[in-house]
Structure formats: structure tokens, C-alpha cells
Amino acid sequence: MAQLFSIPARRQRYLDVEAALALAQADLGVIPHDPAQQIAATAHLHLLDAARIDADEVRTAHPLMPLITELARVVGEPAGGWIHWGATTQNVQQTADVLGLRLALNLLTAQLCDLLDALTVLTERGAELVMAGRTHGQQAVPITFGFKTAIWVDAMLRHLERSQQLRPRLLTAMMGGAVGNFASLGDIGPAVQRRVAERLGLTPMPLPARSLSDPFAELVCLLGMLAGTGSAIAGEVARLMANEFAEVGEALGEGDVGSSTMPQKRNPKKSAAVIALSAQIRALVPLALEAMIHSHEVEGARTAMMDAALEQGCVLSGELLTLLTEVVRGLELYPERMAANLQLSGGLINAEAVMMQLAQKIGRGEAHEVVHHAAREVAIRGAGAGFLEVLSHDPQIQAELSAQELTQLLDPASHTGLSAALAHETSARARRAVEHVREQLNDEHLENRL
Known part of the structure; x- marks a missing residue:
């Protein structure tokens, strides 16, 4: 995930957008055809001089112009003069960043599907396993462990659904020029934007204003909610691992050490890491919401704030999903202790x-x-x-x-209601949803390759 946000990866996406812009404009007769082909053929980072770009970036303190200058140098004249025609920096950067976010969202979605697979298996394992249900920290009524984990599945399914609903709003191309009104390209501007979007597999922004960042904030909010559910799961695992409950346990690696001074300790290490990552991700939500508040037609500080929230949110969410999936896959269940805890209240x-x-x-x-x-x-x-x-x-x-x-x-097994049925039903629903989303991801991957 971190590689998606590396400088080389970002620069290549900028070049991809510049190539798509040139080809789109050539399709519509805005710039000549041959120069557009030359630009597209040369828009590959390995053909450019990275040292020149780095040095020019230090000199200009600009994130895109050094790349355009180097591309123009390698392309040569007159083709180099048609690069970046009628566009502004944010048009290219934001559209390129959306390409990166599409990859990031695909990765996170695939990871979420893997987590749901693991949760579904766990839910089926515990569907009939009777344990104490607890409300407000006190024993309430009997449930099954599968019912408890079905609740986790249900929440994660909604996050999966949100990740798909967000895509049309997030995955857009912006080519509206300096303030979003197509002043540099005139009447043909919307057509250029549509053509760029088609070439990149995106949809055109209905109004390509540079201050419109709510879809990016929506993604960060989604990551915050996903992290919140992840923390709830990890926190419950950690609580149930406590000696006073001892109903579940994280899988122990060979040679695992819980404490340097207490040899008996078996700490919920991965669950604790998930909780810590979740707090960091959720802390990005206020930053993303603050980043929406531009002055006038755009404000650089707000754009930088949103960029930071998006990058950190995606990277940390990938780490969280990896760890949480490991916790769920390796979770050990202790039915004897669950049964013993059911008797603590004497009926x-x-x-x-x-x-x-x-x-x-x-x-x-x-x-x-x-x-x-x-x-x-x-x-x-x-x-x-x-x-x-x-x-x-x-x-x-x-x-x-x-x-x-x-x-x-007074037999706990006689009063679990529909716990087992709901566990099985939720597992089946999750399997169907995951299969559908994976098919969509595979179709998109094939389409991008073609």
C-alpha cells in the first residue's frame, strides 16, 4: 500500500494523466495528432532523468512543473510545447491521485473481503457454541459465540457496501482549468474532460471545481468507521482473553514472549496493535472534514491537509486489516471456560x-x-x-x-433465541456479498488490462 503513495508511483500517474490529456485533446482536434502520440509514448518515468526532476523540484518548489519540463525536454519540440495544454496543476495531480486511490480502494476492498472470509469461518465455528451475552459489562442472557461474531460480520458488510457506493463519487477526472470553469479550453472543455475520463476509466466531474473535496472526506470517514469496527472487534478479543473471562485467545507464535518480567503473560499483542492503528485512523477524520473548508475557489493548505489524511488513512487501514485478519484467522475458542462462566451467576x-x-x-x-x-x-x-x-x-x-x-x-442452551440461525444466515449473506464484490474487482482488473 505504501508503494502506491511513493514519489515514483505518483510521478508515473501524473505522466499517465498528461498522456491521456494529450491524446484526448488530439481526438477532439485541440492539439495535433502526432505530438500527442509522441507525448504519450514518452510519458514513462524510466525514460526521464529522475535527478533532473529532483533538482528542478528543489529549485522551483513546485510538485509538477519539473516533471512537465523534463517530459518536454525528452519529447523535444514542437511536441513538447503541447504538453499540459489548458490544464492547471491540480487538474493533473487530483486526477492522478484518484487513479492512486482507485488502486488503494481496490486493495482495501480485497483485504476487507479476506477479513470477511475469516469472520465467516469463525462465525460458523461458533454458531452453536453457547456463552454468556453481556450488556453494560454484566451477564445478560445466553447467546452463542457465532451470534457475537455475526454482529462483527454485519458491520463489516456495511463497510464493504459503502466502499462500493462511494466509487462513482470518488473516481472522477477533473479537467476544468484554473478554477473549474473551462476558461482555457472554452466550449470544448467538457468534451476534453469526458474523453480524459474515458481513457483513464473514470467519470467526469459534473462541475470540476477545485474546492470540491467531499468525496475524499467521505473516503476518510469510511476508513474511520471501518477502523472503529476493527477496534471494537480487537477490544472484545482482548477483553475475552483476560484471565477473568479466558474464553478466547490469540494464536501464539513459536517463541512468543508476553512480558520480560512476567513469564506467564499471554498478551493480546495484535489486538492491541489494531486498537492503536484504529485510533490513528479515526483521528484523521476531523482533519479530512477540516480540509473541506476552502476559501474562495481553492486553498492550498486545505488540499495538503486532505492529501495527508488520504495517504495516512489508506496506509494505516491496510495495516489494520492485515493484523485484524490474522487475529480472526488464528483465534482460539475455549468452550469449557464459556460453559463455566455461564454458571457464575448460579442460574x-x-x-x-x-x-x-x-x-x-x-x-x-x-x-x-x-x-x-x-x-x-x-x-x-x-x-x-x-x-x-x-x-x-x-x-x-x-x-x-x-x-x-x-x-x-435454567439451561442456558434453551434460551439462546435465534443466535445460531442468525449466525448461519449472516455468514451466508457475507459469502454472497464477498463473491459479488470479488467478481466486480476481477472485471475491473481485466478491463484495465485490456
Whole structure:
């Protein structure tokens, strides 16, 4: 990912745009055909003198003119005089950056598909595995581990969907000239922009104003949301690895050391790294939103801010997805500890099941009061007081529910609702979505090669 934003990669994309511009203008009779062909044939970084470009960039303090000057030198006259005809620097840079973002978005999308593959496998593994569901840090009702991970899948699927919905707004060519009104090219300007877009596999900006940067901010916001979900997953893994839960564990590499002074430590290293990366990515969202606020028709500082947010966001997101996929693929599940944790409350985790069954006999309000009173009795008595024992000695409950019914109601596996079904359903939905997106990526790759 970082290579996409390297200076050589950026310069080659600038040359690609200059070539597309020259050929598009030749198609429309704006510049002569032969010079356009010469420009396109020479617009390859390996044909130019990198040292000259670097030195001229130091001298001019300009990111594009040294490249244009060197291209013109190598092309020679008169063809060199037709390079960059009617364009401004941001036209070329932004359009070239969009080409880079297309590659970055394709990479991130492929990584997200890989993560969803891993999450789907994990969800199927845990679809029937009963564990404690927790709300506000406390045991609530039984769920299955697959239901927990299906929630992660569902969120990631929406990020995948957003990444595809964003593409038409993001992947655009801008060739509107100095302020976006086609003053340098006149009436034929929109046609030139359309032709450039066609040659580059982009769509033309409806209004190519240089201050319009909301699609770039949208991408950074998407990366921020993706990072937020990633941090939620990693944070949950880290919590469930704690000794007090010990329900899952990151895969240990051979020779892994958790601490220099505590030999027993098994730390959630990769999960911690994901959480740290997520914080850095989410911190870029305010920067991208701030970068939208241009003065007049464009402001260089805002453009630089957006460039930084985009590059850092893409690179860090690639690292996050790599690490998170490793965590998910290697995650170890400990069913025995999940089962043991279900018994920590002495049966209270199934209080809802008892209440709902009792409510059919005496009404929900009264049933809630009766079961709540029994639960408080367990809490008051402390260790050794089981929920079943307290319920069995309550006259009102005795009158409505048999001992066999109570025993069955207090079985955690009997009160997981549709956890398993939702896990399987979500996994199937994810597989379909990933297959569809991969087909689109393959089609685009083939189209670009042709």
C-alpha cells in the first residue's frame, strides 16, 4: 500500500494523466495528432532523468512543473510545447491521485473481503457454541459465540457496501482549468474532460471545481468507521482473553514472549496493535472534514491537509486489516471456560426465560416482580444460594411452574433465541456479498488490462 503513495508511483500517474490529456485533446482536434502520440509514448518515468526532476523540484518548489519540463525536454519540440495544454496543476495531480486511490480502494476492498472470509469461518465455528451475552459489562442472557461474531460480520458488510457506493463519487477526472470553469479550453472543455475520463476509466466531474473535496472526506470517514469496527472487534478479543473471562485467545507464535518480567503473560499483542492503528485512523477524520473548508475557489493548505489524511488513512487501514485478519484467522475458542462462566451467576443469566414463562400464567408485570425478588434473594444470600433453589421455594412460582420446567428453563442452551440461525444466515449473506464484490474487482482488473 505504501508503494502506491511513493514519489515514483505518483510521478508515473501524473505522466499517465498528461498522456491521456494529450491524446484526448488530439481526438477532439485541440492539439495535433502526432505530438500527442509522441507525448504519450514518452510519458514513462524510466525514460526521464529522475535527478533532473529532483533538482528542478528543489529549485522551483513546485510538485509538477519539473516533471512537465523534463517530459518536454525528452519529447523535444514542437511536441513538447503541447504538453499540459489548458490544464492547471491540480487538474493533473487530483486526477492522478484518484487513479492512486482507485488502486488503494481496490486493495482495501480485497483485504476487507479476506477479513470477511475469516469472520465467516469463525462465525460458523461458533454458531452453536453457547456463552454468556453481556450488556453494560454484566451477564445478560445466553447467546452463542457465532451470534457475537455475526454482529462483527454485519458491520463489516456495511463497510464493504459503502466502499462500493462511494466509487462513482470518488473516481472522477477533473479537467476544468484554473478554477473549474473551462476558461482555457472554452466550449470544448467538457468534451476534453469526458474523453480524459474515458481513457483513464473514470467519470467526469459534473462541475470540476477545485474546492470540491467531499468525496475524499467521505473516503476518510469510511476508513474511520471501518477502523472503529476493527477496534471494537480487537477490544472484545482482548477483553475475552483476560484471565477473568479466558474464553478466547490469540494464536501464539513459536517463541512468543508476553512480558520480560512476567513469564506467564499471554498478551493480546495484535489486538492491541489494531486498537492503536484504529485510533490513528479515526483521528484523521476531523482533519479530512477540516480540509473541506476552502476559501474562495481553492486553498492550498486545505488540499495538503486532505492529501495527508488520504495517504495516512489508506496506509494505516491496510495495516489494520492485515493484523485484524490474522487475529480472526488464528483465534482460539475455549468452550469449557464459556460453559463455566455461564454458571457464575448460579442460574440468574436465565432469569428472563423464567419470567417469560411465568408471565404466560400471571402476566408480565407480576412475573417480573416475582422473578426480580427471587434474583435479589440470591444476591443477598451470596455464595451457595442457587437460583433454582430460591425459585423452587417461592410459593407463587411453585403454583405455576414444576421443578422439571424450572430446570429446563435454567439451561442456558434453551434460551439462546435465534443466535445460531442468525449466525448461519449472516455468514451466508457475507459469502454472497464477498463473491459479488470479488467478481466486480476481477472485471475491473481485466478491463484495465485490456
